Amino acid sequence: MKVPWVYISDLSKHEGEEVKLKCWMYNKRSSGKIHFLQLRDGTGFVQGVVVKGEVTEDQFLAVRNLWLEASLEVTGKVKRDERAPSGFELNVTGISVLHNPTDEYPIGKKDHGIDFLLDNRHLWLRSASQLAVMRIRDRVIWSAREYLHNNGFLLVDSPILTGAIGEGASGLFEVPYFDLGNAYLAQTGQLYAEAAAAAFGKVYTFGPTFRAEKSKTRRHLTEFWMIEPEVAFYDHKDNMTLQENLVSYIVQSVLQHCTAELAQIGRDTGPLERVTPPFHHITYDDAVIMLQKLGSTISYGTDFGGEDETILTQQFDRPLFVECYPKKVKAFYMKQHPEREDLVLCDDLLAPEGYGEIIGGSQREESFDLLQKRIRVEKLPEDSYGWYLDLRRYGTFVHSGFGMGIERVVAWVCGLPHIRETIPFPRTIYRLNP
Numbered sequence: 001m002k003v004p005w006v007y008i009s010d011l012s013k014h015e016g017e018e019v020k021l022k023c024w025m026y027n028k029r030s031s032g033k034i035h036f037l038q039l040r041d042g043t044g045f046v047q048g049v050v051v052k053g054e055v056t057e058d059q060f061l062a063v064r065n066l067w068l069e070a071s072l073e074v075t076g077k078v079k080r081d082e083r084a085p086s087g088f089e090l091n092v093t094g095i096s097v098l099h100n101p102t103d104e105y106p107i108g109k110k111d112h113g114i115d116f117l118l119d120n121r122h123l124w125l126r127s128a129s130q131l132a133v134m135r136i137r138d139r140v141i142w143s144a145r146e147y148l149h150n151n152g153f154l155l156v157d158s159p160i161l162t163g164a165i166g167e168g169a170s171g172l173f174e175v176p177y178f179d180l181g182n183a184y185l186a187q188t189g190q191l192y193a194e195a196a197a198a199a200f201g202k203v204y205t206f207g208p209t210f211r212a213e214k215s216k217t218r219r220h221l222t223e224f225w226m227i228e229p230e231v232a233f234y235d236h237k238d239n240m241t242l243q244e245n246l247v248s249y250i251v252q253s254v255l256q257h258c259t260a261e262l263a264q265i266g267r268d269t270g271p272l273e274r275v276t277p278p279f280h281h282i283t284y285d286d287a288v289i290m291l292q293k294l295g296s297t298i299s300y301g302t303d304f305g306g307e308d309e310t311i312l313t314q315q316f317d318r319p320l321f322v323e324c325y326p327k328k329v330k331a332f333y334m335k336q337h338p339e340r341e342d343l344v345l346c347d348d349l350l351a352p353e354g355y356g357e358i359i360g361g362s363q364r365e366e367s368f369d370l371l372q373k374r375i376r377v378e379k380l381p382e383d384s385y386g387w388y389l390d391l392r393r394y395g396t397f398v399h400s401g402f403g404m405g406i407e408r409v410v411a412w413v414c415g416l417p418h419i420r421e422t423i424p425f426p427r428t429i430y431r432l433n434p
């Protein structure tokens, strides 16, 4: 009878049976008559026990000469083992070596520096901790889409090559574009999401976004993934309620489905369990006063730095909305505050434990005249915004939306110090390879 090929994650369904794994050798410990192989196939890890006499002499010798990350086909009997992390062990009955590397695997047991690991990102991805982070990333994205889909949102794909400018003229990547001059890589899908909201009501865009800022912080990538809901007839308050519900849903979903992954990376889940509505709220005005009392040198009217956000979030036990920033530090499309001409109806959602901004959102300026004025004051190319102004010309409407950076959320949920580990192949100002 042919031995069936199974995945490590499915071993529990095959207790007592003989199965075949197609896998890599993640680690090996040997004593004279027995080899303990740590095997991985992308779905999980399992120990394979190779006992002299239970495989052929050739196979036993071949195992002795295996380098880490050799690719293998391993047959064996599935045995329950309460001490094993997966709950199972494989009593190996046969091994065929698909490829044995000719030398030592670059990533060894010793502590490597971050630059070395990033240079070897294509290999580093194979480690148990990176599998855990990528699974959590997958769950963050999956649960966000699930929440939006279940709540009547339509996914609208916005263009990556754009003629208009999103968040401001600084930090744009330019791409030569035939006879039309330069195109820009999208900084945001928002302006298109606004057009789609007028067409379809509740929508979201989800895709890669690009910022050519020279930010070297632990929170910035030049290419990151953003999910951007936009809702017709939602005001500033409705917008924050949606953010609170979405973020809570994502965190609770990770807690429910990624227990093993969170344990693998040593994440303390206590602070995540508290992530349920209602979140805290503070105005920009009050936040500045609080920061100054806590020793920050921030002056009123300027944007918060990463340090300020860290200090603020450490005062609260769950996410914090900072509302109504000065107009001059925020994007042109934000709606002017009804009582304070110098402020806009916006919010930044700051993740706790020092993580800071994960979402930027706002009610949008629906007045044609005010929006046109802002475009002129900011000296944006008015021609490119003709279609955007049309949304205020034909049935203008109260509407709001926000952008949630996937990598920032994953870093926070995983408790990682830097966002470069939250995306398979990070792009920063210093890194285009691998």
Ligand code: 4AD
Binding pocket: 167, 187, 188, 189, 190, 211, 219, 220, 221, 222, 223, 224, 226, 228, 229, 357, 358, 359, 360, 361, 362, 401, 402, 403, 404, 405, 406, 407, 408
């Ligand atoms: O605050 P931002 O710049 O807002 C916008 O782009 C709006 N158009 C969103 C909207 O209203 N539809 O970016 C939103 C979020 C930030 O809160 C952060 O999570 C993430 O995108 N983000 C970055 N993530 C990684 N690297 C960067 N350089 C980022 N810039 C923003």
Ligand code: MG
Binding pocket: 348, 357, 359, 360
């Ligand atoms: Mg922002």
